[in-house]
Amino acid sequence: MRCEYLDICPFAGGKMPCDGALLAIYRKHYCLGEYHNCARHLLYAGLGERVLAPHVYPNQHDRARELLGQASQRRTAVLV
Ligand code: SF4
Numbered sequence: 001m002r003c004e005y006l007d008i009c010p011f012a013g014g015k016m017p018c019d020g021a022l023l024a025i026y027r028k029h030y031c032l033g034e035y036h037n038c039a040r041h042l043l044y045a046g047l048g049e050r051v052l053a054p055h056v057y058p059n060q061h062d063r064a065r066e067l068l069g070q071a072s073q074r075r076t077a078v079l080v
Pocket of ligand 1: 003004005006007009011012027030031032034035038039040041044058
């Protein structure tokens with residue numbers, strides 16, 4: 001299975017600092033496999049493709065959930 005964000009994701013495109021061997025492992029595991037378990041995929045799915053999140057790596061699920069929570073709170077604050 002191929003992640004639908006593969007063409008726009010800076011991590012997958014090698015634009016975030018990452019050792020080449022580690023990048024290859026992540027790409028195989030997440031981008032071309034279990035992309036639905038990728039922290040960056042969570043962000044794209046929740047906030048849209050324009051999210052940059054240059055410091056969130058595929059295995060940083062806690063950070064992704066934290067950012068999603070912050071975005072949700074901001075949206076709620078605007079609506080109240
Ligand atoms: S890093 Fe995550 S969001 Fe980016 S292409 Fe790979 S699986 Fe998709």
